[in-house]
Amino acid sequence: MRYEQGxxxxxxxxxxxxxAPETSPGSPHKMQSSFHPFLLQRPTDFSVSSLLTAxxxxxxxxxGATTVPHPAAYPFTLSSTPIGCYPGLxxxxxxxxxxxxxxxxxxxxxxxxxxxxxxxxxxxxxxRPLQPxxxxxxxxxxxxxxxxxxxxxxxxxxxxxxxxxxxxxxxPAYKVRVMGLDKKAKYILLMDIVAADDCRYKFHNSRWxxxxxxxxxxxxxxxxxxxxxxxxxxxxxxxxxFHKLKLTNNISDKHGFTILNSMHKYxxxxxxxxxxxxxKLPYSTFRTYVFKETEFIAVTAYQNEKITQLKIxxxxxxxxxxDTGAGKREKKQALLAAQRHSSEEKRPESIRGxxxxxxxxxxxxxxxxxxxxxxxxANSITAHHPSWFTLPAAMAAATAAAAAAAAxxTLVAEEMRRRFSSMQHPFHPxxxxxxxxxxxxxxxxxxxxxxxxxxxGSSSNPGCNKHSSPSATPERSPxxxxxxxxxxxxxxxxxxxxxxxxxxxxxxxLLPYLYSPGLYSGATNPLLTTSSxxxxxxxxxxxxxxxxxxxxxxxxxxxxxxxxxxxAYHVLxxxxxxxxxxxxxxxxxxxxFAPYKLPLVPSTLTNNSTSVGSAFDAVLPSLSTRGSSPxxxxxxxxxxxxxxxxxxxxxxxxxxxxxASSSTLNELKSMEKMVNGLKTNSANFSNxxxxxxxxxxxxxVNGNNK
DNA sequence: TCTCACACCTTTGAAGTGG
DNA sequence: CCACTTCAAAGGTGTGAGA
Numbered sequence: 001m002r003y004e005q006g007x008x009x010x011x012x013x014x015x016x017x018x019x020a021p022e023t024s025p026g027s028p029h030k031m032q033s034s035f036h037p038f039l040l041q042r043p044t045d046f047s048v049s050s051l052l053t054a055x056x057x058x059x060x061x062x063x064g065a066t067t068v069p070h071p072a073a074y075p076f077t078l079s080s081t082p083i084g085c086y087p088g089l090x091x092x093x094x095x096x097x098x099x100x101x102x103x104x105x106x107x108x109x110x111x112x113x114x115x116x117x118x119x120x121x122x123x124x125x126x127x128r129p130l131q132p133x134x135x136x137x138x139x140x141x142x143x144x145x146x147x148x149x150x151x152x153x154x155x156x157x158x159x160x161x162x163x164x165x166x167x168x169x170x171x172p173a174y175k176v177r178v179m180g181l182d183k184k185a186k187y188i189l190l191m192d193i194v195a196a197d198d199c200r201y202k203f204h205n206s207r208w209x210x211x212x213x214x215x216x217x218x219x220x221x222x223x224x225x226x227x228x229x230x231x232x233x234x235x236x237x238x239x240x241x242f243h244k245l246k247l248t249n250n251i252s253d254k255h256g257f258t259i260l261n262s263m264h265k266y267x268x269x270x271x272x273x274x275x276x277x278x279x280k281l282p283y284s285t286f287r288t289y290v291f292k293e294t295e296f297i298a299v300t301a302y303q304n305e306k307i308t309q310l311k312i313x314x315x316x317x318x319x320x321x322x323d324t325g326a327g328k329r330e331k332k333q334a335l336l337a338a339q340r341h342s343s344e345e346k347r348p349e350s351i352r353g354x355x356x357x358x359x360x361x362x363x364x365x366x367x368x369x370x371x372x373x374x375x376x377x378a379n380s381i382t383a384h385h386p387s388w389f390t391l392p393a394a395m396a397a398a399t400a401a402a403a404a405a406a407a408x409x410t411l412v413a414e415e416m417r418r419r420f421s422s423m424q425h426p427f428h429p430x431x432x433x434x435x436x437x438x439x440x441x442x443x444x445x446x447x448x449x450x451x452x453x454x455x456x457g458s459s460s461n462p463g464c465n466k467h468s469s470p471s472a473t474p475e476r477s478p479x480x481x482x483x484x485x486x487x488x489x490x491x492x493x494x495x496x497x498x499x500x501x502x503x504x505x506x507x508x509x510l511l512p513y514l515y516s517p518g519l520y521s522g523a524t525n526p527l528l529t530t531s532s533x534x535x536x537x538x539x540x541x542x543x544x545x546x547x548x549x550x551x552x553x554x555x556x557x558x559x560x561x562x563x564x565x566x567x568a569y570h571v572l573x574x575x576x577x578x579x580x581x582x583x584x585x586x587x588x589x590x591x592x593f594a595p596y597k598l599p600l601v602p603s604t605l606t607n608n609s610t611s612v613g614s615a616f617d618a619v620l621p622s623l624s625t626r627g628s629s630p631x632x633x634x635x636x637x638x639x640x641x642x643x644x645x646x647x648x649x650x651x652x653x654x655x656x657x658x659x660a661s662s663s664t665l666n667e668l669k670s671m672e673k674m675v676n677g678l679k680t681n682s683a684n685f686s687n688x689x690x691x692x693x694x695x696x697x698x699x700x701v702n703g704n705n706k
Numbered sequence: 707t708c709t710c711a712c713a714c715c716t717t718t719g720a721a722g723t724g725g
Numbered sequence: 726c727c728a729c730t731t732c733a734a735a736g737g738t739g740t741g742a743g744a
């Protein structure tokens with residue numbers, strides 16, 4: 001790579017609202033991510049019986065894995081009956097008007113389900129928390145990026161992804177191959193796209209440059225692979241493609257597409273979660289993998305002609321624009337070629353080199369000599385986390401399908417399964433404060449083998465902090481490939497940055513919140529974005545007309561911020577320490593922790609990541625923070641100290657001593673606001689708890705699916 | 707910077723055909 | 726009944742004009 005250690009700087013920027021990746025030793029970037037509860041099942045490829053016992057499966061793995069529920073670990077609920085607190089028949093059977101489920105579907109489904117079981121409508125809520133991962137399953141996931149070569153080609157030029165109002169697919173498609181899974185255990189695979197930094201970019205003089213502070217972040221949505229959940233064996237048999245994920249710049253999008261800001265840099269992430277069903281998702285450990293080469297800048301129209309050409313050359317849908325085709329481009333290129341030819345004949349040799357000017361501009365970006373290079377904030381361990389975890393309507397409907405199945409309504413169940421088997425699973429936005437996502441860290445928790453690479457991406461600069469780069473590791477010298485060699489040492493592909501996210505305790509009264517009219521009144525913004533929730537959005541007041549699904553997610557976010565839950569999680573955490581299963585999990589690198597608990601244990605940082613040279617390296621502002629940067633040498637090299645870097649966003653999250661950063665304070669304030677808003681609904685919690693308790697031990701079954 | 711209509715292309719699935 | 730082919734519709738592309 002072209003990064004020099006000395007060029008690496010640590011961002012002093014406090015945890016960005018957008019979150020930042022937490023890194024851990026050995027390339028894997030373990031970030032304690034908090035995810036929020038939403039409890040739906042996706043029945044795809046699952047038998048009705050499995051649907052009936054979805055939750056039960058959570059207790060007793062479908063594979064026969066012995067998963068002993070530990071009620072003590074879950075102070076709130078532990079029913080094994082999916083129907084217990086999430087009863088019902090399906091509400092909507094008619095196919096959605098669009099291939100993407102909306103949260104509205106979820107709400108409707110859950111509402112109907114509740115009605116069907118004569119539960120208090122207002123008490124509609126997700127399935128009770130399930131016992132996650134105490135299954136004794138030991139796996140060692142290794143994830144490789146498919147089409148890495150192509151991704152690198154784009155990355156070197158500065159990948160651009162077109163976003164449109166109607167939604168646009170990514171190209172190259174995000175595909176991964178997973179190995180090392182437990183063959184019989186079930187996994188849920190997801191991906192999301194997070195802001196790579198706090199910058200807005202512009203394409204000037206054939207290169208990307210920082211053009212200021214980023215616009216308010218768009219609502220976050222997570223995409224669940226349609227085949228989820230499937231067994232490890234099934235996942236390992238094929239290439240896992242997320243090609244159906246669509247990008248949009250339409251903030252009002254109701255399809256569940258991933259909403260991005262144009263001219264902003266993003267980093268796709270892959271999440272691997274071992275869970276039998278969606279209901280367990282929020283409480284399961286997320287293994288997050290980040291492939292630096294998949295970083296891109298969202299655009300409404302291509303800026304770099306080379307990117308355009310690369311797309312045309314490789315995307316079958318764009319064949320019509322290839323040179324061999326008869327498209328307009330051919331004519332244009334022919335014309336350009338002719339012009340170039342004629343002009344070259346007239347120009348002296350010294351000037352003719354100008355043709356390569358663009359090349360240089362682009363190529364230089366990755367040059368170690370470039371001053372811009374020094375800005376790379378690989379060490380900017382800003383706590384990057386999936387700070388959002390939205391509830392896919394598909395999952396809600398799926399859960400409803402399970403409920404329907406439970407009610408012997410096979411037709412309904414089948415319908416629901418059919419309906420959601422082929423759609424994208426949109427999640428709706430809501431974001432948690434960084435604190436909530438960063439908890440403990442275990443340097444040895446993640447196998448290096450699966451996450452040995454993936455280098456830091458771009459750089460940081462004043463007013464523009466790189467944070468999505470999960471890498472807390474220093475840049476690798478161009479001449480000094482990482483431990484695993486040039487990109488592909490142990491594997492054909494470099495391992496991604498990986499992080500292990502924590503499960504969080506479920507806010508028991510999520511749905512009750514959802515139906516609290518007073519909570520979201522007065523606004524007209526249909527989207528209650530996380531931004532708005534945290535005061536960074538345009539809308540400070542949720543709308544009464546808000547899409548129920550979005551509202552739901554917002555509720556989840558809010559609920560998750562409730563100190564009460566944090567405390568519960570803390571208790572849970574302690575209790576779990578007693579559990580030998582948990583210990584085993586910890587030993588294997590999987591940790592649970594209280595998502596919102598501070599202080600946090602910093603992770604060990606290692607410098608074994610590699611980075612794919614990218615044009616993005618040049619998008620940094622001329623003002624380098626290198627010299628003055630508090631960048632800690634400890635961060636630049638392998639670090640196993642909790643003190644990490646004082647300027648690290650991540651460190652600020654991990655260490656109580658650093659929690660006093662301004663940004664952290666702001667986030668705390670935001671949390672306080674949300675909590676205040678939740679107080680009015682806190683009474684609902686007791687109801688929820690009671691319900692869960694009533695349903696404890698009411699189920700069994702297995703996950704004989706498929 | 708963004709949106710839109712457009713031509714060109716692939717993908718998908720239903721319908722048709724033959725063994 | 727199955728496998729294969731054909732066909733049309735749906736939908737994924739980048740383009741370029743216009744806002």
